[in-house]
Amino acid sequence: xxxxxxxxxxxxxxxxxxxxxxxxxxxxxxxxxxxxxxxxxxxxxxxxxxxxxxxxxxxxxxxxxxxxxxxxxxxxxxxxxxxxxxxxxxxxxxxxxxxxxxxxxxxxxxxxx
Amino acid sequence: xxxxxxxxxxxxxxxxxxxxxxxxxxxxxxxxxxxxxxxxxxxxxxxxxxxxxxxxxxxxxxxxxxxxxxxxxxxxxxxxxxxxxxxxxxxxxxxxxxxxxxxxxxxxxxxxxxxxx
Numbered sequence: 001x002x003x004x005x006x007x008x009x010x011x012x013x014x015x016x017x018x019x020x021x022x023x024x025x026x027x028x029x030x031x032x033x034x035x036x037x038x039x040x041x042x043x044x045x046x047x048x049x050x051x052x053x054x055x056x057x058x059x060x061x062x063x064x065x066x067x068x069x070x071x072x073x074x075x076x077x078x079x080x081x082x083x084x085x086x087x088x089x090x091x092x093x094x095x096x097x098x099x100x101x102x103x104x105x106x107x108x109x110x111x112x113x
Numbered sequence: 114x115x116x117x118x119x120x121x122x123x124x125x126x127x128x129x130x131x132x133x134x135x136x137x138x139x140x141x142x143x144x145x146x147x148x149x150x151x152x153x154x155x156x157x158x159x160x161x162x163x164x165x166x167x168x169x170x171x172x173x174x175x176x177x178x179x180x181x182x183x184x185x186x187x188x189x190x191x192x193x194x195x196x197x198x199x200x201x202x203x204x205x206x207x208x209x210x211x212x213x214x215x216x217x218x219x220x221x222x223x224x225x226x227x228x229x230x
C-alpha cells in the first residue's frame with residue numbers, strides 16, 4: 001500500500017523556468033512533509049519541509065505548498081537550474097519531526113539548457 | 114552540521130556469504146537509526162528502526178534473522194545481511210535521528226550498493 005505517491009516518474013523543464021513536482025498522500029495522520037533530492041548511489045539530501053499547520057513554506061528557490069483537504073503537496077523550483085537535475089522524493093511522517101519517514105516513489109527532474 | 118558516515122559505499126559478495134554495513138554518526142549521538150533499501154527506480158523502503166541498546170523494530174515483511182541490526186553505541190549502527198542472495202542486491206541507506214536541526218531531524222548516510230553474485 002503506497003501511502004505517498006508521486007505520479008510523475010519524470011519531468012523535463014527548461015533552464016530558467018519553473019519546475020513543479022507533485023506528491024499525493026492517503027494517510028490523513030501524516031503531519032509533517034519533507035522533500036529530498038537524490039543523486040544515484042548517494043543518500044538523499046534534505047531540501048525543504050512543511051508542517052501540516054501551514055500551507056506554504058519558502059526557502060530561496062524552493063517553495064512547498066500543502067493542500068490538506070486534497071492530501072496533496074507540491075514543490076516549486078524557480079528558476080530551475082541544470083544542477084537541479086536529480087530524483088526528487090517527497091516524504092511524510094506522523095507524530096512530529098524525526099518520526100519514521102514514508103517516501104514517495106520519486107520524480108526524476110531533468111533541467112535542460 | 115550532522116554527518117552520518119556509511120561504509121562500504123559499494124560491495125560485491127558471493128551468494129551465501131554475509132555482509133556488514135556500518136553507519137557512524139560523526140559529530141552527534143544518534144539514539145535512533147533508520148535503515149532503508151532502495152531497488153532501482155523505486156522508493157526508499159524503511160526496513161527497520163534501531164534504538165541504541167535495544168532490539169530493532171522491523172517493518173512488516175522484513176526478515177529480522179536475515180537483516181541483523183546492531184545499535185550497540187550512540188555513534189554506531191550496523192546492518193548485516195546474512196546468507197546473502199542475488200535478490201538482496203539493492204541500495205541500502207541509513208538515516209540517523211538528529212533532533213531539531215536544520216534538516217528537521219534526519220541525516221542520511223551516502224548509501225551502500227550491495228551486489229550479490
